[in-house]
Amino acid sequence: MNLRASQFKANARIAAQDTGLRSKVKKATGTALTKRKQTVDELPEWESLRQQGHDIRKEVVDNIDRYLRSFTDAARLNGAIVHHANEHNDATKIIYDIIRRVSANSVVKSKSMITEELHLNRMLEENGIRVIETDLGEYIIQLAGETPSHITAPALHKSKEDIARLFQEKLNISYTDDPAVLTAVVRKRLRDEFLNTRVGISGVNFACADTGTITIIENEANARLCTVLPEVHIAVMSIEKIIPSFDDLSLFLKLLSCSASGQRMTSYVSMINGPRSSHNPDGPRQLHVVILDGGRRQLAKHPAWKEALYCIRCGACLNVCPVYQSVGGHVYGSVYPGPIGSVLTPTLFDMKEAQDLPFASSLCGACTDICPVKIDLHHHLLWERREVVDRGYKSFTEKIAMAVWRWMMLSAGRVEFAGRLGWLIQKVFGKNIPAPGWTPRRRFPALARRSFRSIMKREKNNDG
Amino acid sequence: MTDNLQSLFQLRIREMGGWCEIVESLESVCALLGKKYAFDKNEIVFSGRVTKLLNGSKLTGVDVESIHPGDRREILAHAMVGITTCDGLIAETGTAVLVNHPSEPRELSLLPERHIVVATDDQLYESLNACLSRIKESYLAGSMPSLTLVSGPSRTSDIEKTLVVGVHGPKEFGVVVIGT
Amino acid sequence: MTLLRILGCDPQYDPRQTCCGQPAFNAGYHTDARLVAEHFVEVFKDAEEIVSLSGSCATMVKVFYPQMELTGALSETVGGITSKTFEITDYIVNQLGVTDLGLTYTGRVAYHDSCHIMRELRIVDEPRKLLRSVKGIELIELDLADRCCGFGGLFATKFPDISVAMGEEKLESIQRAKVDLVVGCDNSCLMHLQGLADKRGVNLKTKHIIEFLGDLIK
Structure with a gap:
């Protein structure tokens, strides 16, 4: 493995499937969390x-x-x-x-x-x-x-x-x-x-x-x-x-x-x-x-990201993070792994190199809740995502996809159309058409023939 | 209040894997330690401050000050017990606060197999904050000696989070409190 | 809708509505998110109260709209929108003051805490109160109740392997609880868990809390 932050995606994919690693990390972080909770509860x-x-x-x-x-x-x-x-x-x-x-x-x-x-x-x-x-x-x-x-x-x-x-x-x-x-x-x-x-x-x-x-x-x-x-x-x-x-x-x-x-x-x-x-x-x-x-x-001059410098290096956000628990620390490709690492690495070292790290979070917020100095960790990840986009590090395809999404979302009619199209595709090709990133290990839900919107419209018309 | 602090201190120190005995007299300190540690005289080393505190009561062992400074480290590294005083006991955490002192070198609480603190019950503080403020107040700027806080034996959980006692420092930590 | 009408409300559905903008916001595309958010504010600005079936969308409106740079007159409207938007269980329990719907169900049910509802909106007890009021229900707490299921919006497709690894942990926790049904307040988490369970051949049923309660009324 080339342990660099820029390789996070590839390395995390390998690590996430390494059940041996996952069980070791899960056991150790679990023990640490239990002990912490006992003490804090008192x-x-x-x-x-x-x-x-x-x-x-x-x-x-x-x-x-x-x-x-x-x-x-x-x-x-x-x-x-x-x-x-x-x-x-x-x-x-x-x-x-x-x-x-x-x-x-x-x-x-x-x-x-x-x-x-x-x-x-x-x-x-x-x-x-x-x-x-x-x-x-x-x-x-x-x-x-x-x-x-x-x-x-x-x-x-x-x-x-x-x-x-x-x-x-x-x-x-x-x-x-x-x-x-x-x-x-x-x-x-x-x-x-x-x-x-x-x-x-x-x-x-x-x-x-x-x-x-x-x-x-x-x-x-x-x-x-x-x-x-x-x-x-x-x-x-x-x-x-x-x-x-x-x-x-x-x-x-x-x-x-x-x-x-x-x-x-x-x-x-x-x-x-x-x-x-x-x-x-x-x-x-x-x-x-x-x-x-x-x-x-x-970094101390930045109005938001200076918070990363409040960290006292306790490691609790690593222990509680479900992403860290799933992949361990090495794949972050940084001295500082886990949530604090994902906040600190792009802002203190190199945002281009570490551009995937702010996205490597389900934004569940467990890190923010456990941080002993109340660093707003998962919200910083959100704002860092914006910075990554604003600096233009994202692919052309993603930008286009986002523009199409926006165009659709600005009109209820277009959303309705897309829903029907989805239903039709499922109807014609079956429920198991591949959706990259989702279907290899999860089944896609069946789309409804009639949207909530059309049901509501009909209900209203009947009332009227 | 003192009783409460004493029992809290005992509870906390036990949680950390140490022990605490409360005795009534200087003689009882010597008797307790004598009974507990049946080692050669040279394997038990105590500080000049301990000698002073015990005020003539006989404790088996040698005063660290009587050891030639050149031999000190070697002897301490092979000692079975190191006995020191302290400058405060913290009930909320089960901690002994040791201020670096000419007759009580830091090696004495660090190198021997066991570290025992002899203290008096008037040294008990509820919180660490109270004790540290008292210490800070008693020194001028730039003249505060180094401090060591000891709350248990040397330990590690670096291998699969399994607790192992006695890594690089003392394998046993105990406090004898002289009180009424 | 039926449930709200029974509780004495007069719910309206504005067909112009689309999305709160969260997908783009979470992806870092704040300009796109802002345009969609402005559409949301435009559609809903005259509503008395806004009730959302998704805790995550409610979070977007209540927590993140005030932090977005909305433009013009809409930036002034947003404060009003934020304070009159509610996650549905929060609305029923705290606004309508209803905790007992007088329903009956027999079976072991687990409630799934969605992170946005639990940690952003701090809604933890409300859905449990509603579920516990159902006669005959056995409400089970998962041993990993406060752990994320791994959906996380685009996270699930950007890092599918991590997302699935997290989902598997949650699924195992659900299996340990030996429940017939998992109920939640956010369909996206449930869709992720259901999809994972279906693919692995695990017998799991998931339902949105309102769907669950609504079905009991019928």
Whole structure:
């Protein structure tokens, strides 16, 4: 498969018929949704928390420059070295240079979507730096040479048998599909890497503009190991990760934990306030914070689509989306799959390349209902469809078809005529005439001989 | 109120796979931990803050401050139990809030097989927000140490959403609260 | 019509009507949608109340018309149109205040929530109230009640494989519920599910709620 957004249609067709994949994705997303629902149902204030979350994220995105300045100043006061990168290439170069400067040839890395967006691993590996992914899911994905298929559960598309075979082949261990044993294997292998690697790379979940605090949430403790043990910690984030205040953290930790994993709080939350110093007795000697713009400032100016920047990357919209459940994450051909990916990929990256994504939705709205910061996801897809049409990306045939439809719909007589014609065609050729896109796997309904309109007309005439 | 907070805290920490015992005296802390963890003295490491809190009561193990800094990581990586204090317990989430402290390095709650927190019942907060505000207020800008929130043992659901406890961090997380 | 007359209304049918414009709107062709929407507004502007048998069309009028750039005098009319348009079960239960039609039916019936009705119009209880009032009915909740059936308008033909995959999930949920009949408020979802069931040889009957209730009157 050529995993590009432009190939979505073809790839989704294959994936939708892969019942093995569908059952794996369905099982994993189903479990996640059940856990989330249990926790949220016990929080009567959930709706008001969502609104608060929405309002605060809006405030940040509307005033992104001010908050970025404030965060930068506060982080520097804490002793962090802050780097701003406009383009993706700038960010990877900054990161590479930091690693080079301390003469390291390997890095331990915790899960980070922004480094996926940067294709950081590929770039570092090409330059001779070994990247060790330490989140269990990411470790599995790296071992398989794949990309994550979900924002928070990267190996969601793999069964335990898939992973057992992968470990057997790549790690030379005897076959076992016991998740506990597989996990223990990884713990043992990575322990020494954590203790001996000099550079740790992490993402950032929330960056507080008032205190310069970098917050990372997780369950495994690999992010703690990556950010406490090495000599140098590089935290990579995009500009919209900022929240106004340290006081907002408890709200966002709750929204994110509940939505991502159905937990009230994840096992660990690291709130990092600078490198080792007089007030921070241990930890890395250098803390670098690399902040990527990558087209976000531009997107923040758009009156509607800026909402996509409110996202806190919980993955709930992926779990609840029936399209995602049917095809998994890879076919979206983007770092960000699912509903948020379909909103973000065309607007942040390339609308022409990703023009099919806004249409890859039945507009059921389950994503909007579950979003912890109330992004109007499915309505954005509608407006993005309009943009795709307005930019002229649609085929000539489709435009003509739409014009014919409009011409018909502007006159009741023409609609009536078309209905009768349809009935006649069915009458002459039978009910099973093929209609591409519909009939291969669904039967077409029988058309009525007389329309509701003509029945009503006759009724009226009889009355009169 | 404290009783309610205590039981809520106990409920939440159990939901996350941790445990919480409430004891009445410093001696009971030592007795409880002594009974629970029959390891070699060198396999149990506690922080200087724990030593101070226990105020002369005898706990089996070594104070992390007595270990040469060069050997510290190696010893902690092989320790069976790491014991720390904390700066707040959060009832609504079953969380212990740890502020980075000179006599309580972050490795101590991270590298050993188990992490135990010794706390007092006056450290209980209903909400995380209340605790974090208190901590923020007590530091000048640019001088707040790093914080770690711990709500359970290290865990993962990355393989078919099956819960496995003990991935990269402690396999056990427990809190002993000294209260009346 | 019969049902509305029994409930004391005097329903009128304007034969000039065609479509609300949703197909083009959802396809991104907002200019085409707007022209058709303007035709709709023109036809219905003098109606006292507008009742729709399709929750999806009602959604188009109530939720999306106000967001469209209609032109001229019609842009002023649209507010009035929006507030006097109702999905039929919403109209019967909340406008007419009727929840018991005094009908009888024996059998296991499931109600299918169409997404537009459930999430855009937030109509969830109204159709259930009407169904539950039918004596002898056994109203079953599907285990995937809040899940989309995969129709989604043009989505069903643009991405037939995904649409069918989603429909299969829903169909399995319906089969697990062991019902004789699935009743809904939007014929398009029902047509999709019925077509899928027929092709797979699954014994499934679907009916629009008004057709179902109307048949009971006869």
